[in-house]
Amino acid sequence: MKGGGRPDELGGQQVEGHHAVYELLAAGRRRTRRLWVAEGQVATEPIGRILDLARQQGVAVQRKSPEALLAAAQTAAPQGILAWADPVVPHALDEWLAAPPDAEVPFLLVLDGVTDPGNFGSILRSAACAGVGGVVIGRHRSAPLTPAALKAAAGAVEVVPIITVPGVAAVLARLTKAGIWTVGLDPEARVDLWQSSLLDGPVALVLGSEGDGLSQLVYRRCDALARVPQTGPLSSLNVAVAAAVACFEVARRRSLAGRTGAR
Numbered sequence: 001m002k003g004g005g006r007p008d009e010l011g012g013q014q015v016e017g018h019h020a021v022y023e024l025l026a027a028g029r030r031r032t033r034r035l036w037v038a039e040g041q042v043a044t045e046p047i048g049r050i051l052d053l054a055r056q057q058g059v060a061v062q063r064k065s066p067e068a069l070l071a072a073a074q075t076a077a078p079q080g081i082l083a084w085a086d087p088v089v090p091h092a093l094d095e096w097l098a099a100p101p102d103a104e105v106p107f108l109l110v111l112d113g114v115t116d117p118g119n120f121g122s123i124l125r126s127a128a129c130a131g132v133g134g135v136v137i138g139r140h141r142s143a144p145l146t147p148a149a150l151k152a153a154a155g156a157v158e159v160v161p162i163i164t165v166p167g168v169a170a171v172l173a174r175l176t177k178a179g180i181w182t183v184g185l186d187p188e189a190r191v192d193l194w195q196s197s198l199l200d201g202p203v204a205l206v207l208g209s210e211g212d213g214l215s216q217l218v219y220r221r222c223d224a225l226a227r228v229p230q231t232g233p234l235s236s237l238n239v240a241v242a243a244a245v246a247c248f249e250v251a252r253r254r255s256l257a258g259r260t261g262a263r
Contacts, residue, residue, distance in 0.1 A: 012084035014147045016075050018046040021083045023155020025053035030086040030158075032059045038066045038080035050081065059083075074147040088145055088157050090164040093171060096134050097178050106180050106202040107250060110136040112168045112218045113209030114239055117143045121152025122240035123207075128156035130247035131254070136163045136171060136204070168206075169217040175204050176223055182206055184214050184222035185246055187236045193226045193249055200253055205246050210239050 012033045015024050025032055035054050041047050054061050064072075072082060100106050109132050114120055120143035127135055143149060150157060165171045172182045181198040184206040193199070206222055208214035213236075214222070228237060228245050237245070 013087045013145070013150075014074060015083040015085055015150050016073055016078040016081070016147045017151040017154070018050070018079050018081060019154035020150050021081050022046060022050050022053070023158045024083060024085055025050060025057065025059070027155070027158035028057070030088065032057065032083055032085045034084045035059050035061045036064045036069055036072070036082040037061060038069045039063045040066070041080045047081065075151050078151075088162060091134065091161045093136065093163050093165055093174065096161060096163050097174075100133050105254065106204075107132050107254075108134050108136055108163075108175070108180065108204035109243065109247070110168060110171065110175075110182070110204050110206040111142065112138070112206060112214055113141045113212070114207065115141060115143050116210055117146045117149035118152050119143070119210060119238070119240040120145075121149040121154075121156075123243045124149075124153040124156035124160055124162075126240070126244035126247050128153075128160045130244075130251040132160060132247060134161040134163050136165060136168070138168045139164055139166055141209070169215070169221050172204075172206070172218065172221040172223075180204050182221070182223045184208075184219060184225045185228065185242055186214055186219065186225045187227050187230075189225035189227040191224070191226050192229045193246060194229065196224060196226045198224055199250050200257070203250060205243070205250070207239055207243055207246075 015021050037047065051061065066080070069078065069080065069082060109123065109127050111123065114123065124135060145157065175182050180202040182204045183196060183198050206214065206218060208218070228242055
């Protein structure tokens with residue numbers, strides 16, 4: 001997986017924005033190396049609780065002018081706070097399959113060529129909120145964890161395992177063999193998402209790229225295809241929106257059945 005943040009004298013993966021920095025510190029799963037806060041920021045919510053966590057963890061906090069902070073930022077709205085942390089460590093699929101996190105009914109997302117960092121971050125955020133147990137991405141043709149992706153994810157990378165694989169198509173058969181149905185989202189599919197019985201059990205939702213959708217090989221290797229039903233004039237949803245809709249359809253069914261997801 002490509003690392004986010006630029007290599008500079010501070011080192012580490014750059015994290016920007018209130019939600020992302022707070023979750024970084026609250027999760028405590030990777031070391032926060034340094035924190036910058038814009039001068040003039042009042043130590044009330046949400047900055048106050050971030051500073052409290054930083055003090056508890058012995059993180060070096062520096063006050064910087066708003067101009068200096070903006071110059072170092074890699075997003076348009078860092079909200080007056082930047083952090084540098086150890087990079088997110090990706091998981092191996094075999095490791096995840098051997099011990100899914102708190103799994104009653106495994107639930108995965110598989111991303112086939114999602115390359116926009118904003119979409120990637122938004123998908124991760126939806127995945128975290130819907131109880132997804134892991135997000136599978138290929139080592140190539142995948143968005144990097146840039147500061148923009150981390151900000152859009154709003155801390156989701158701290159709680160949802162990111163699983164990197166050499167190629168997405170080859171993984172689908174392995175998931176099916178492990179008892180996890182692979183359901184590809186395709187606007188031309190014959191079956192509505194609401195009608196797919198495969199969402200009731202162990203499932204991996206497969207989403208394609210922003211422009212072309214599922215690649216041909218991945219399309220052929222999915223166990224089933226389903227579409228998000230639409231009544232409006234546009235032909236398709238943004239991939240991040242489609243991911244959110246699909247994830248919460250799975251979450252809705254599990255809530256009705258009284259079951260938990262994979263987290």
